Amino acid sequence: MIDFDVALAAPLALRARVRAQSGWLGLLGHSGVGKSTLLRALAGLNPAARRLRVDDRAVTPAALARRVSLVSQTPALIDHWTVARHLRRVARHHQAADLAGELIGNLGIDGLRHLYPPQLSGGQRRRVALALALLRRPRLLLLDEPFSALDDDSRHRLYPKLQALTRRLGCDVVLVAHQIEDIARLCDQVAILEPDGVSYCGALLPGLRRYQGQASSCSVLLGEALSGQAETGLLPVAFGGRTLWVRTPRLPPAGTPVRLLLHADDVALSVAELEGVSLMNQLPARITGVTVQASGVLVECLCERQSIQARVTGLSQARLGLREGGRVVLLFKASAVSLLTEF
């Protein structure tokens, strides 16, 4: 359970109430809206916060500081301690020597032990700060854009490790990230911060849709992994009575419930099922809504009782005669589907 209620004092007067399930919570908001300020208050670093309630109890900043770890946008480290000394002292102080070795390996900071913080690169500094934050075995971990200096590859390798770790340590996470993809991959829930407070707090997809306006839309599909062949890199997923094909480097065990992400822009429509095409997924569906937008026509379909969106051009809409109640086939490649579930 992530449950807090914070009122910040002027100059950034802001009241933020969030109540969400345990796990990873994405915090969305435009630049300068107050995300970092809110996280600092939650970490007990804003003595001017007018109100601090966590789990429905008033808490002092000092009490918060003990249980909450923050990795800020530009993490502060102790300039006169080496990385090794940071790790050693924090581990000693929180009886976490065992955890230290694991974190060092997972975050790739082994080679940095002898360096002082001013010698670290931006990405290295963040990884060190992340390791230190986890070493404290916090109840709540606050991450303020921790991945922005990592390239896509390293990021994707890091995510499952992080999720496993936080699950094991039993700590909830609030993640601020400007890459929607990071949020979508890691979080089950999001909160949207606006200048007058938290305007949304709940499930991931409605949140993302709300936050991004109609600019980009995506669907989350729920299914169950079937057993596939690892060599092909293709995972068959039971989706209602049908099978979807998902490209993924590692296959989850059969029977795992999986969450799939599909962007409306990656879905094409056809009036009938096709032969002789490389598109692996063809789903017959019923059109439940057609919305004309600046960027195209958003077609909302229902298939196996789940909602899937496709965006096509106005020309195609006219040509195929798409309208509510009509029947279409949804076409998308196995590579268009991403597996959100980390395992």
Add this chain to the structure above:
Amino acid sequence: MIDFDVALAAPLALRARVRAQSGWLGLLGHSGVGKSTLLRALAGLNPAARRLRVDDRAVTPAALARRVSLVSQTPALIDHWTVARHLRRVARHHQAADLAGELIGNLGIDGLRHLYPPQLSGGQRRRVALALALLRRPRLLLLDEPFSALDDDSRHRLYPKLQALTRRLGCDVVLVAHQIEDIARLCDQVAILEPDGVSYCGALLPGLRRYQGQASSCSVLLGEALSGQAETGLLPVAFGGRTLWVRTPRLPPAGTPVRLLLHADDVALSVAELEGVSLMNQLPARITGVTVQASGVLVECLCERQSIQARVTGLSQARLGLREGGRVVLLFKASAVSLLTEF
């Protein structure tokens, strides 16, 4: 012409030689490889650089500092100056009062004028630093992850403005970004920095391919804009004898040569042209190569004398009988193509 040759001294002994066309050059490299250190040396901030040659002439750090602007990962500002004073003083010092107003508008920092740097959010600070860097009318602009605290939307709105500005000011740009997408959108060329030097410096796509290994592949297509209807958001592009449809919010004037980016993962293959589908682009092509990769089968095709790549699953390859010399139709949505050219 971007042309420099820098040798850094220990502890990060690194020799970097880059020679590229004028414009935007992306600098790729893993975290900690020395990108920021290199940029600092190029900005004249590393007095220990053992060798500094620009445009084939040896230069001193001080001379570099005069002509080169740097926006670093955590830009340093003057803590006791308001944003307004920063802008005013830098503008006065570089006779750029006219430019200031424009930058303030474009970068959305108007509301920040009365704030001191410690009060700025991460994204605001970067935007202010960017404005100041441009105000100096540098010959060379060095950007070290300037966009990492901006959300996708703001970023995409910023790009064309930035490109127009740097073109007008006649300044070349070296951009470090961990989001490959940023590089792909903004840069025509990339350099790859590895621990033992610059391993690649040249055109964007081979560079990206080389950097990412075979994980993702994309093609760049050259065409010429035709006149389209702005309301539809669709741009017809003459591609050899055929017409491609590209979704874009703003249409370039007819006759503009355009560069299009197409990811192999967004291209499907079919044995014949299809009817009754929403896919706007169907290009007949000849297969020139088939490569089996861990992540699928990369099919290289030739169409209108340009090379386009598609990645399909091994299953599809077998089903469609794809092999070198065969004929296929390339299928992709209008939204799968991004217009790289900014205008």
Add this chain to the structure above:
Amino acid sequence: MPWLASGDAQALLLTVKLAATTTVILVALCLPLAWLLVRRDPRGRGLIQSLVMLPLVLPPTVLGYYLLVAFSPAHPPGSWLARLFDQQLAFSFSGILIGSLIYSLPFAFRPLEAALQQRGPALDEAGRVLGFPAWYRFLFIVIPGIWPALVSAALLCFAHTLGEFGVVLMIGGNIPGETRVLSVALFEHVEQMNYQAANRLALTMMAMAVVTVLLSGHRHDRF
């Protein structure tokens, strides 16, 4: 003839003892006090800051005179102090130590406070984010973080106590082995127009100072 007169050697030892004790006590006292002022920022902060400066404003002899009055066992502050220390404070080592402490207070306090004000809060926050308790942050993070300022304050204190003279002369009374420090001895040599001994003593003191400063400088360049 030895380089220093025998009395001067004794004075040298006493001086080093006095200067070192003063420096250690002052730094140990001013660090927490200044930190408290910076952290809590109490209402009376400006007043405390200025009170701390007062010893500097009075000529040392005059300050010494007032201290002498205060230490006098005839009336209250002095009689209490005498009972507390179990001896008369004036004309004893404890007495000149207290005098030195008061007189050198500003040199320790001010630079430390300025440094803590500029770098302390950021250092403290860094430690807080890592989950260390307040005392730990102060001892192991804040103090090493302002090391150059600390060295500079300690040096000022030490050197100032070496040369200090008015207060010590007044409340110490020039008693060999107990309160006769180098500066007093040097003063006497000059007063007696004993120039060779004076020059030697001055050279010795300056050499001590140079060595102290050079030694203390080593840590500066750690980063």
Add this chain to the structure above:
Amino acid sequence: MPWLASGDAQALLLTVKLAATTTVILVALCLPLAWLLVRRDPRGRGLIQSLVMLPLVLPPTVLGYYLLVAFSPAHPPGSWLARLFDQQLAFSFSGILIGSLIYSLPFAFRPLEAALQQRGPALDEAGRVLGFPAWYRFLFIVIPGIWPALVSAALLCFAHTLGEFGVVLMIGGNIPGETRVLSVALFEHVEQMNYQAANRLALTMMAMAVVTVLLSGHRHDRF
């Protein structure tokens, strides 16, 4: 009866003039010197640092004596100086000014150097990135950036010159309106067992110090 004797009022003015001049000159001199040391980090840095401390090590009276020797028009340094300043330095305002400058040098130099060392390079680089020339960065970026340390150094200087006494007494010759400063006047009152006048003067000096410190504190809290 007026609060201060008429001679004391004159001494007050002279003292403020001396202290203010000393402070301004010292700060203006030490800032660039310290900055040079920090930026260039020359080989002899440690030596310069320790030389600067030397005036502190000698008892003021002794320092004054050596200055007298140096100022003596009978032989070289003094005879040159006398020609340069077109007057004998001893027993003149210029003379006690030079004495004060030398004696207070460490208090200005050390805190400034420590502050410049800790914050200067980062501030300078920020200005460099914005394309400002070196002199501009130093004047408008580095100096305001170490403001608390600068105030603290200036206050130490000022207060120390107010109370300074040994050097001035030695080389000044106690000439009313020219070299008779407050501390000398105060010293005389005590010596003459003129306790009421002494107390008043001491109170006045301490009040001046408190006001100065309180005024200087205002800028501290700008952020």
Add this chain to the structure above:
Amino acid sequence: PPAGAREEEGDLRIACASNFYPTLKKLAVLFKEDHPEVALDLISGASGHLYQQIRHGAPYQLFLSADSAYPAALYRDNGSGVPRTYALGRLALWDPRGLGVNGERQYTLAIANPATAPYGRAAEAAIARYRDARPAPRWRTVVAANVSQATQLVDGGNADLGLVALSLIQARRGEYRVVPADWHRPLVQQGVVVNPGDPLAEAFMAFLFSERAGRLIRAAGYALPGGSDAVAR
């Protein structure tokens, strides 16, 4: 209390005005010949300082002051012994570089501070006396904190002439002229036993008035009380 100590044994701390200190050191050697068991601590300082210290409990047994005001105050307020004059200081005009007083250029004359030092007061009186007799002399007076600093000013060349203690200069180079004793009030050197009845202090006091001591004191440039102006030269 010193009264309980054996008569010829123990510590004796003598606080002495700095101008008399060199002479006292010589006297101490003599005294030790007679009293080998006595450890002497000689403490020099400005008479005013020493007075303040004694008033506030300094552990000095005997006080040799250059200014009669302080012993008187001690006698009055502190219950100290009766002040006794053991020597009279003599003022001299010191002209180490032989400039003569009536030359063309302006001279700098160093004197001790009349406000605090007896020699300063004497010098002031002497100057007034001199002015009464002659047209205004061409000199500028600079004031040193005490008489030994005035001597240093002349010695170092910062001042041309000095009106200083004869005891400080008679062994040094250069010309001097002793100022007639009646040009100023007598410069009494007074001794006072801080705690009356202190045997060691009393013993030293008695020694001061012995003939051997008197000879030494006179040789050092002082006159003896009661005696004529019997200074050599």
